[in-house]
Amino acid sequence: MYKILKACDLASNIFLMEVEAKRVASACEPGQFVIVKIDERGERIPLTICDYDREKGTVTIVVQTIGASTVRMQKLRAGDSFMDFVGPLGRPSEFVNEDIDSLKGKKMLFVGGGLGTAPVYPQVKWLHEHGIDADVIVGAKTKDLVILEDEMKAVAGNLYITTDDGSYMRAGMVTEVIKDLVENQGNKYDVCVAIGPMIMMKFVCLLTKELGIPTIVSMNPIMVDGTGMCGACRLLVGGEVKFACVDGPEFDGHLVDFDQAMKRQNLYKTEEGRALLKEQEGDTHHGGCGTCS
């Protein structure tokens, strides 16, 4: 069992948990993820690592409620436990193994969209701890969905926040901020790391390709085991089949086939939606999910 030491909501459907997981905490690096299973009948849910404390032996995760298991997860409180918590999975971000001096000479731009802000945070924090300040753009639909603002402020070089509806700070998509920074303010970036919804990563990549900025994205396809055993997480990258859980989750964004990945993402929409509906409506569930009559 993996004890939850802290649990709090960051937005109505986004919550943060600090979980005791000694092995994961001592081995993980930015860019990696864990798989969490709430109890006997829960799903195995891949979640990116948002923070870790090697001394305390804890790992912080940020979760958005999307399926039956995540809805049940949100109800857990400090003191409760997860049945399973495995990791770290996937490869660390490339820069972790780069020469620090050459890294210091690079100008990096991070883009976190919605929940994607959570996995961006440990990367920016790692760089900050190694004396590198990166620029960070955080995008969200609306003010209430901006997460980890204070934490990010403490580790980022320049922080730009934008909301789709203009309810907080800048108004518009993250792509508009990138354009503004590069075209109007003359910023130069050697590399961009974009993490967020697939559609956002797709459009960031289209733009950065135009701007000539190499871009890394973190993919979050459907997963089961997270160790390369099932192939559920396969993606087309540069025309080759890759398993996100072992070859990724980070890939060269200019090579990823996003359209194909987004279609695969929809695979379980009806079933997951159905499981969720069942959870929310209990016995009252009749119709509407597309699978029952």
Add this chain to the structure above:
Amino acid sequence: MDVMKKVPVREQDPKVRATNFDEVCLGYNETEATEEASRCLTCKNAQCVKACPVNIDIPGFISKIKEGDFEEASRVIGKSSALPAICGRVCPQETQCEGKCIRGIKGESVSIGKLERFVADYARQKGIKPSKCENTNGRKVAVIGSGPAGLTCAGDLAKMGYEVTIFEALHEPGGVLVYGIPEFRLPKDEVVKKEIENVKALGVTIETNVVVGKSVTIDELMDKEGFEAVFIGSGAGLPKFMGIPGETASGVFSANEYLTRSNLMKAFRDDHDTPIRPGKKVAVVGGGNVAMDAARTALRLGAEVTVVYRRSEEELPARVEEVHHAKEEGIIFNLLTNPTEILVDENGWVRGMTCIRMELGEPDESGRRSPIEIPGSEFTIDVDTVIMSLGTSPNPLISSTTEGLETNRRKCIVADEETGQTSRPGVFAGGDAVTGAATVILAMGAGKAAAKGIDEYLRAK
């Protein structure tokens, strides 16, 4: 009774079982088992024992059945095998013990597998458990993977007095026994869990949710956590795909994914969260045991299922019994057929599969006649789900994080057959990780050999 013939074993009716996940084979009762046991000739120089990868004293345990001492029979088996209820169900006996049975020369061989299963089930139901070794020697050995290789190696070492910890990547121990082989062939709670409990009863600790190579490396286990030797039994879990167009479409699964969702995550049960999209018309590509398991699972989830295999029936690598069961249940076989493309609709879903007819040419290096495409024979089959069951290879997670661990061209770990010794001192390996996908009993045999190898190594150290 006709001594030339096996006592038939009761099975669930094909029509009924095609709609449930209960066990297909119901096994012998005491009378049937005793009757079948009486067919054994108790050969002095028993060929069956030699053909068993873990050398169970087969005439020995069958004699005990004849005497009606089932408990003692279970002890005889227990000396050589820790997982008899499992082996009795999934071993390819026809090519091993039963294949060499003297009875089988003129008549049908003795049903050794079904007898083994009977004895193991009897012992389990009576609550007979192995006991812990009294004198532990305090020396720590790590076992990676809790499949049949790891469980056997761990069990044997514990019996010798070692302090053994198994590290398992998944949340549930058992390897292929829990995630791959379906419930209707190998009940999980009833059989697999209980046999794993027996291994634990020997004093073995199992730590789940540890991916060696990620959560911890072999070097860390040895240098920091005090393990003096390591056994790698990590299996061959990496699925292969064909590399044809459309293979990343929604609705294309590896057999591993499909089976894992159903078996390990219990997607077939309403009270579990993991979704499975069973499909209405399913094509399973491949002809091995795994393909049969995937096909029969899909059938039970309500699909119409076709097995697509590029050679002919004779070459089907699956066990005859499995093919027979699959046919009885209504699975269609499209033989001498190979997919060339998966057709995808505008939403990225499978809408069909183009195949080409094959004919058999000259035997290839495997001795099987190699299939050759018949030009112009393409045709399309109407399916919404494709399950790829083309074999698996060992996962490089461990070999890539363990310096000096030699692997071969097929990514298998190189290990001595007799001792399991790898190119790294103190590191041993066996099972599918070494041989590539094989069988439960061969993995157990390798686990056993390695336990002996480790013991010798540690004594000499």
